[in-house]
Amino acid sequence: MLLGKYEQGLEILGIRNLLWYNTGDFFAALNSMDTITVFTSTTVRPVLQRQLPSALPLVIAYRVIVFQEIEQEGQMTFIVVSKAEAVAFPKVVCAKSASVMLQSGCGSYLCVKSENMPKCVFIYNSKTLKINSVVIMRNVVTSLAWHPKKVILSICTGIQAFGLWTPIGCFAVHIPGFQNVTDLLVKKIVWSATGNNFIVVGHKTAFIGIMTLTKNTHEEKRNSIG
Structure with missing residues (x-):
C-alpha cells in the first residue's frame, strides 16, 4: 500500500543521504546544499529543517x-x-x-x-x-x-x-x-x-x-x- 509519495523539490535539491528515524515515524534527508530536512513518514511533510553551519x-x-x-x-x-x-x-x-x-x-x-x-x-x-x-x-x-x-x-x-x-x-x-x-x-x-x-x-x-x-x-x- 502506498501511503505517501515523496518527490525531490527545489527545497531539497540533490539528495545526498536519507535516514529513517529509529521509531519509523520520521525520515531525514540531506541535500547537496547541506540542508537537513525531517519529514513525517505518513504525510511526507517537512517538520524540521536546518542548514549545516559553515563557520x-x-x-x-x-x-x-x-x-x-x-x-x-x-x-x-x-x-x-x-x-x-x-x-x-x-x-x-x-x-x-x-x-x-x-x-x-x-x-x-x-x-x-x-x-x-x-x-x-x-x-x-x-x-x-x-x-x-x-x-x-x-x-x-x-x-x-x-x-x-x-x-x-x-x-x-x-x-x-x-x-x-x-x-x-x-x-x-x-x-x-x-x-x-x-x-x-x-x-x-x-x-x-x-x-x-x-x-x-x-x-x-x-x-x-x-x-x-x-x-x-x-x-x-x-x-x-x-
Whole structure:
C-alpha cells in the first residue's frame, strides 16, 4: 500500500543521504546544499529543517562545543576551540567522500558528515535538530559508527588512531603495538551487538578491541573539557 509519495523539490535539491528515524515515524534527508530536512513518514511533510553551519562564529554563538583534532608530541588529541578562533570549517574536494547521516542507538542524537565538508562531523539533537557539537578532524573522515548501547560515536580518518565523541567530551584512542605507522591505518570501527567489543579495520589488518568504561574515565574526560 502506498501511503505517501515523496518527490525531490527545489527545497531539497540533490539528495545526498536519507535516514529513517529509529521509531519509523520520521525520515531525514540531506541535500547537496547541506540542508537537513525531517519529514513525517505518513504525510511526507517537512517538520524540521536546518542548514549545516559553515563557520565557527555561527555555532559558537549558540553555545555549541567545537572540538578540533591536533597533533601533540606525535599523537592525536583534541582541543576545544575558543570564540577567538573564528575560522571557516575546512572544505576540500574529495571524490571518495560521501555524505553520511546516522542516528544513535538511543535515538537522541544525529551525526552528519557532508561531502562538502568531509573533515567535519556535526552532532545534532534528533528531536529538535539543535546542533550540539562539531568535531573538526585533520584528515577526511572515512567512517562514522555509533556504539549500539551507549552514546559513543567512533570517528575514523585513516590514521593510526581514531576519535570517540560522547556528550561529555571527545578523545583519541591510539593503536598500540605497531612500530610502523602504515601497519594499521584505521579505516573504520565495527561495534559488536553488545558494544563490549569492536573490530578495528585497517587497509590490510584488523583486530578485536575491548570497550571498557569506568566512572573515573568519565570524570577525567569531563574535567579535561572544562
